[in-house]
Amino acid sequence: MLDQTQSAIATDRTAATRRVAPTKRGNPTLRALRAAWRRPTFLVAAVIIITTCLMALVPALFTSTDPQDCTLSNSRKGVSAGHPMGYDMQGCDYFSNVVHGARTSMEVGVLTALFIFIVALITGSLAGYFGGIVDSVVSRLADVLLGMPVMVASLVVLYQFRERTIWTIVFVLVLFGWAGTMRYMRGSVLQVKNNEYVQAARVLGVSSLTILRRHVLPNAIMPLIVMTTLGVGAGMTAEAGFAILGVGLKLPAYSWGLQIAQASRDGNWQLAPHLMLFPALMLGLCTLAFVVIGETLRDVLDVRSR
Amino acid sequence: MTLPLLQIRDLHIRFQKDGAQLDAISDLSLDIERGSTTVVLGESGSGKSLTAKAVMGLLPPGAEVVSGSVRFDGRELVGLADRELRRLRGDAIAMIFQDALTALNPVTPIGNQIAEVHRIHERISKREAWSRAVASLDAVRIPDAARRAKDYPFQFSGGMRQRAMIAMAITRNPDLLIADEPTTALDVTVQAQILELLDDLRAERNLALLLITHDIGVAAQSADNAVVMYAGRLAERGTIGEILDEPAHPYTSGLLGSVPGPEHRGRDLPTIQGAPPSLDDLPGGCAFHPRCALATDVCRDRLPARTDFTTTHTTWCHHAEEALDGQPAAATV
Amino acid sequence: MTRYALRRVGFMIPTLIGSTFLVYLLVFLIPGDPVLALAGTKRVSPATAEAIRNQYNLNDPFVVQYVKYLGNVLHGDFGTDFNGNSVISTIGTALPYTVALALTAFALKLVIGLLLGAWAGLRPGRTADHANLAFTILFLAVPGFLVAYLVQYVLGIRLHLLPISGVRHGYPVAFVLPALVLALETASPLARLTRNSLHEVLRSDYVQTARAKGASPSRVLWRHALRNAFVPIVTYLGLSMASLLGGSVLVEYIFNLPGLGGSLAQAIQSQEGPVVVGISVFLLLFYLVSALLIDLLYPVIDPRVRHA
Numbered sequence: 001m002l003d004q005t006q007s008a009i010a011t012d013r014t015a016a017t018r019r020v021a022p023t024k025r026g027n028p029t030l031r032a033l034r035a036a037w038r039r040p041t042f043l044v045a046a047v048i049i050i051t052t053c054l055m056a057l058v059p060a061l062f063t064s065t066d067p068q069d070c071t072l073s074n075s076r077k078g079v080s081a082g083h084p085m086g087y088d089m090q091g092c093d094y095f096s097n098v099v100h101g102a103r104t105s106m107e108v109g110v111l112t113a114l115f116i117f118i119v120a121l122i123t124g125s126l127a128g129y130f131g132g133i134v135d136s137v138v139s140r141l142a143d144v145l146l147g148m149p150v151m152v153a154s155l156v157v158l159y160q161f162r163e164r165t166i167w168t169i170v171f172v173l174v175l176f177g178w179a180g181t182m183r184y185m186r187g188s189v190l191q192v193k194n195n196e197y198v199q200a201a202r203v204l205g206v207s208s209l210t211i212l213r214r215h216v217l218p219n220a221i222m223p224l225i226v227m228t229t230l231g232v233g234a235g236m237t238a239e240a241g242f243a244i245l246g247v248g249l250k251l252p253a254y255s256w257g258l259q260i261a262q263a264s265r266d267g268n269w270q271l272a273p274h275l276m277l278f279p280a281l282m283l284g285l286c287t288l289a290f291v292v293i294g295e296t297l298r299d300v301l302d303v304r305s306r
Numbered sequence: 307m308t309l310p311l312l313q314i315r316d317l318h319i320r321f322q323k324d325g326a327q328l329d330a331i332s333d334l335s336l337d338i339e340r341g342s343t344t345v346v347l348g349e350s351g352s353g354k355s356l357t358a359k360a361v362m363g364l365l366p367p368g369a370e371v372v373s374g375s376v377r378f379d380g381r382e383l384v385g386l387a388d389r390e391l392r393r394l395r396g397d398a399i400a401m402i403f404q405d406a407l408t409a410l411n412p413v414t415p416i417g418n419q420i421a422e423v424h425r426i427h428e429r430i431s432k433r434e435a436w437s438r439a440v441a442s443l444d445a446v447r448i449p450d451a452a453r454r455a456k457d458y459p460f461q462f463s464g465g466m467r468q469r470a471m472i473a474m475a476i477t478r479n480p481d482l483l484i485a486d487e488p489t490t491a492l493d494v495t496v497q498a499q500i501l502e503l504l505d506d507l508r509a510e511r512n513l514a515l516l517l518i519t520h521d522i523g524v525a526a527q528s529a530d531n532a533v534v535m536y537a538g539r540l541a542e543r544g545t546i547g548e549i550l551d552e553p554a555h556p557y558t559s560g561l562l563g564s565v566p567g568p569e570h571r572g573r574d575l576p577t578i579q580g581a582p583p584s585l586d587d588l589p590g591g592c593a594f595h596p597r598c599a600l601a602t603d604v605c606r607d608r609l610p611a612r613t614d615f616t617t618t619h620t621t622w623c624h625h626a627e628e629a630l631d632g633q634p635a636a637a638t639v
Numbered sequence: 640m641t642r643y644a645l646r647r648v649g650f651m652i653p654t655l656i657g658s659t660f661l662v663y664l665l666v667f668l669i670p671g672d673p674v675l676a677l678a679g680t681k682r683v684s685p686a687t688a689e690a691i692r693n694q695y696n697l698n699d700p701f702v703v704q705y706v707k708y709l710g711n712v713l714h715g716d717f718g719t720d721f722n723g724n725s726v727i728s729t730i731g732t733a734l735p736y737t738v739a740l741a742l743t744a745f746a747l748k749l750v751i752g753l754l755l756g757a758w759a760g761l762r763p764g765r766t767a768d769h770a771n772l773a774f775t776i777l778f779l780a781v782p783g784f785l786v787a788y789l790v791q792y793v794l795g796i797r798l799h800l801l802p803i804s805g806v807r808h809g810y811p812v813a814f815v816l817p818a819l820v821l822a823l824e825t826a827s828p829l830a831r832l833t834r835n836s837l838h839e840v841l842r843s844d845y846v847q848t849a850r851a852k853g854a855s856p857s858r859v860l861w862r863h864a865l866r867n868a869f870v871p872i873v874t875y876l877g878l879s880m881a882s883l884l885g886g887s888v889l890v891e892y893i894f895n896l897p898g899l900g901g902s903l904a905q906a907i908q909s910q911e912g913p914v915v916v917g918i919s920v921f922l923l924l925f926y927l928v929s930a931l932l933i934d935l936l937y938p939v940i941d942p943r944v945r946h947a
Contacts, residue, residue: 143650144657149926151888152903153658156919157665159907160676237782241889244784246907264788264893270796276788284781291780364850395853403851408844411863413870413942422862423852458942474852 032300042296045289052286055102067096067254076272085278088259089268097254098278104255105236105283107166109290112173112235117228119178124185125220129193129212139186142179150176151241158247169249173238181227188220222301229294233287240283256283309380311481311514312338312361317374319353319360321585328585330356330369331538338531340481343508343515345525345546347561348535349582354518357535358484361516362401363391379481397427400475404487406467410459416443417455420474427478442473446503465496469503476507483507484516489524501528522565526550531618534558537583537593539609544619554613554621554630556598592624600625644935651931658923659712663705666916673697677912678721687721691913694718712924717917720906726917729902733918736806737898740821740891741883743814747822748829749876755826756833760868763838771834775827783824787893790820804895817894821887825879832875836868843867870941877933884929899925 036042055062070092077087085094127138154172161168192198193216201211240257242248244264248257259279263269269276317334320327331353338344346354359365361376363383376383378399383391395401403409411419420439424430436455443451446469459467468488475483485504489497505528508515519525525532525546532549534541534557542555553559560578570576580597583589589596595605604624613626623629667673674683674691683691695718696704711718717726759771778786794816795803806813840846841864849863888900895901899918906914 140653140657144654144661147651147654147927147930148658148661148923149882152919152922152926153662155888155903155907156662156915159679159912159915160666160669160673162671162676233780240782241784245888245892245904260784269788270792273792280785280788284785287782288777288780291776295776362851364847392853392855395851397853401851403844403848405844409848411845411849411867413867415942422854426853426855426858460943471848474848 033297036296036300039296041292045292045296048285048289049293052102052106052282052289055099056106057103059096059099059103062099063093063096065093065096067092067100069093076268076275078272078274086272086274088275089262094274094278097259098256098282101254101256101259101279102282104166104249104253105239105257105286108169108173108239108255109232109234109236109286111166111170112177112238113228113231115170115174116178116181116231117224119174120181120185121217121221121224123178124182124224125189125212125217127182128186128189129208129216135186138182142182145176145179146183148176154238154242155245155247158242164248164250166249169239169242170235173235177231177234181224181231184227185220185224188223189216192216192219223298226294226298226301229290229297233290236283237287256280308340310337311340311379312336312516313375313377314357314361315375315377317357317360317376318372319356319365319369320372321356321370322368323586326586329538329588330585331360334374334535334540336533336540336543338482338514338516340514341508341512342530343505343517343528344531344533345517345519345529346533346535347519347522347525349520351537351582351584352535353538354520354535355486358401358486358516358518361482361484362395362399363388364395364401393427396423396475396480397478398480399482399484400478400480401484401486402468402471402475402488405491406464406471407459409471410467412459415456415458416462416470416474420455420470420477423474423477438477439473442477443470445476445507446470446473448473464492465499468492468496468500472500472503472507476511476513479511480513482514482516484518486518487520488517490519490521497524498527504528522561534561537588538585539593540620540622541594542619542621542623544616544621548616548619552619552630554615554619554626555623556600556625556629557594559629560597592622600628643938647931647934651927655924655927656709658927659709659920660705662916662920662923663708667695667697667704668701677916679910679912681721681910683721690723691721694913712920717921718913720911720914726914726921729914730899730918730921733897733899733902736896737891737900738884739810740814740818740887740896740898741880743811743818744821744825744887745880745883747818748826748879751822752826752829753833753872756830757837759830759834760837760841763834768834771830775831778823778827783820783887784889784893786823787817787820787890790816791893806896813896817890817896820894821883821890825883829872829875829879833868833872836871837864840864840868874937874941877936878930881926881929881933884925 070088070090072091075087075089075091077083077091079086083093083095085098088094088097123138127135153176157172157175158164158168198211198215201215202208236256239248239255240260243255243257243261246261248261249255251258256279260276260283263272263275263279314334314336317331318329319331321330322328334353334357336344336357346357348354356365356369360371361378361383363386365371371384374384378394383394410416417436417439420442421432421435424435424438425432440451440455443455448454448466448469454462454466459470462470468491472488483504488504489500492500501524504515504517507513515528517524517528529546531544532546533543534549534555536557541557542549542553544554549558550562553562557578560576563576564578566575578597583593583596589606591604591606591608592598592601592610595601598605600623602624608624610622610624610626612620612622614620615626615630621629669676673695674688674697677691678688692698696707699707715727717730719725720729755771755774759768762768791803794800801816802808802813803816845867846859846863849859854863888903890896891898891900892904897905899922903915903918903922906912906918
């Protein structure tokens with residue numbers, strides 16, 4: 001009799017680990033994504049991002065000119081044949097520079113967003129699911145970070161770092177930026193945690209980690225992904241902001257931020273507006289594209305989850 | 307014989323949904339006498355709430371009265387200018403809703419909300435309006451009315467909130483009070499109190515009550531007359547006694563039969579098979595026929611004509627006689 | 640009410656300590672000599688270096704350093720720069736400019752955000768709504784400094800309408816463009832919030848009740864809909880005011896305004912580390928205190944908070 005009950009419970013448990021919850025994987029999410037593709041703004045945004053990624057990964061696809069092949073006499077010349085973006089201050093082909101700048105800018109954006117995603121995912125789910133001390137500590141920390149103006153804090157920290165690489169900037173941005181996303185994730189987890197199927201799984205003795213992995217996360221993760229997409233643009237923008245203020249990447253790196261910064265100095269751009277225009281245009285288009293993707297995703301997912 | 311307070315004749319309301327025109331209410335006729343309680347019974351989607359809103363002229367966007375008449379105290383309301391309707395609303399005709407928490411303004415004290423009704427309809431001072439508000443709260447038996455009038459809706463319990471909403475509705479002594487599912491959101495014991503309150507108010511003020519509900523228990527407790535609606539049309543109409551004791555429509559019998567009682571002990575509760583149709587997918591002929599045990603070919607093809615048993619008891623069924631004789635068992639297949 | 644106030648203040652204090660500590664940590668605990676780092680590429684005489692070291696008590700154990708620093712700061716002593724000028728005097732001179740900019744930007748942003756949002760909220764699904772959405776997304780995505788440069792270029796350089804640099808022309812002329820840029824940047828979340836809030840409120844049950852009482856459309860709108868729609872909006876506005884006061888470094892830098900942000904940028908350029916740290920810490924405190932003050936105003940607007 002006891003054996004029967006035990007094996008029954010065991011079977012139940014296996015069933016629970018396999019599939020107790022109506023996970024939002026499969027049809028609803030895929031349907032939502034397919035709906036997103038049908039929107040023209042989404043498509044345009046996707047094209048922009050894919051192009052930029054290509055620029056970043058394989059610059060040779062776009063330009064064969066060496067960005068360092070410069071003739072001073074060409075300094076600040078405008079658009080001309082063979083030089084669709086003119087020349088920069090040193091007389092180098094600007095188009096080539098801008099194309100090569102894509103990589104760094106994208107790296108900063110993507111890495112920042114990625115690491116914020118990871119940190120927020122882990123801390124948010126732990127804090128939300130386990131509550132107690134874990135939650136107190138994490139939430140307190142987040143409160144401190146959220147009570148600080150990010151720009152100011154980042155500036156003063158970056159100022160102190162002599163050597164500034166992409167990783168320095170990513171580090172600072174992630175440090176001051178993870179709190180907001182974490183809160184979001186934590187909220188999501190809290191919502192899902194109180195669902196009946198999760199409670200059912202717990203009662204059946206499924207381990208916490210498994211519950212987190214199979215039931216809580218898949219449902220809580222979509223909003224996080226939306227925020228991450230929006231975060232890429234924010235990372236790229238921040239890099240440029242730092243560069244303008246003089247605490248960004250150090251030359252001779254290539255990035256749109258640096259290019260904009262150099263153009264802004266000494267009124268260079270007022271004499272030769274194309275110096276500012278092209279990297280600014282690329283940066284603006286990219287951030288806009290990421291925002292459109294993020295917003296569209298949020299839109300399609302919102303309706304579905306209603 | 308005095309003229310009924312409210313006379314609805316052949317009301318037809320259409321409703322836009324995703325580009326399609328749906329008949330939300332058809333051929334609705336109803337009389338309400340002063341000081342009486344009439345209950346409109348029906349499931350969700352039967353059109354009962356819409357009827358109430360139509361009387362007030364508060365149809366949701368997309369819905370409009372196509373034809374028919376609604377006479378209040380002899381005055382035609384259909385087609386009346388909004389400004390005139392506004393004069394009646396809150397003053398001669400009042401309405402209360404199901405969920406008092408969402409139906410009351412969360413950021414204004416209750417006293418102000420009640421006083422507002424007076425200030426809308428009459429030029430009186432704030433102080434005068436306030437004291438009338440407190441008096442109304444008293445009339446609905448809220449203890450310590452003067453102090454509680456300064457409280458916000460969220461500070462009241464569910465039952466108290468509903469009383470406050472009633473206070474707001476009766477404060478100007480209307481002739482007709484429409485209550486849309488007033489007790490659905492409340493506990494059973496509180497329900498009884500509210501219904502009792504409504505009945506007392508009715509007696510004290512000669513107030514006509516139009517109660518919208520899906521709960522037969524509510525109807526049995528309070529009503530003088532009842533009207534049963536199905537899929538936007540009348541199924542049966544009569545005094546409460548006639549409806550409860552001698553239902554003459556299979557739907558009514560089904561509703562009554564599904565009320566749990568001691569005779570059901572140990573057996574499955576009889577229910578009406580199937581579900582109410584959605585308005586964009588109405589069956590032809592009598593809308594109830596797919597779920598009806600008495601249905602025959604004629605029910606599928608033609609709308610039932612009206613059959614009057616008495617001056618008060620009317621039903622719309624092709625097999626009215628049979629329905630009258632048959633009892634709950636006939637509808638439970 | 641007092642309990643709420645006490646709670647908020649009690650909440651702010653650890654946040655204050657936590658954030659100043661974090662910044663202090665990152666500034667002074669980096670590998671290498673913090674004083675040299677503060678000086679950047681400048682050559683600093685050993686005497687000056689020693690003076691700075693003493694100023695920050697760098698010879699003391701770390702926690703003591705921090706406590707002393709916090710103590711100084713709370714007394715208004717933000718240290719001195721490499722030339723011995725007190726940071727607090729720089730802050731004092733710069734503060735009015737930042738406040739003027741913040742208030743002007745706030746006013747502009749209110750007008751733009753509320754009007755646009757309300758217009759869209761009252762006409763959901765129509766052109767107004769789409770325009771609002773487009774505006775929101777555009778200004779959300781495009782970096783603030785790009786808007787600044789664009790505005791500078793078009794209105795300042797090409798059309799010569801308004802000054803783009805410095806405060807020569809005094810208030811308000813010199814502040815129009817920078818305030819406009821800041822307002823555009825921050826109006827989008829407000830416009831979107833206003834639109835959503837209004838839209839939700841107009842479909843709520845209590846609006847129906849108000850109509851059932853015989854209220855005229857204007858009464859329904861002003862006394863019921865807007866009164867409620869404003870609650871989340873005011874909450875948001877509070878936060879955003881604090882953040883505007885927190886200094887907009889980029890805009891002040893681009894338009895050459897000698898406010899807190901501009902002075903901070905200036906200090907970065909001239910490699911005056913102590914000034915950078917000083918102003919930053921001040922801004923941090925300023926932001927926290929503003930947020931607290933605004934927090935304390937909520938119970939006035941939302942009775943539910945008052946009694947919670």
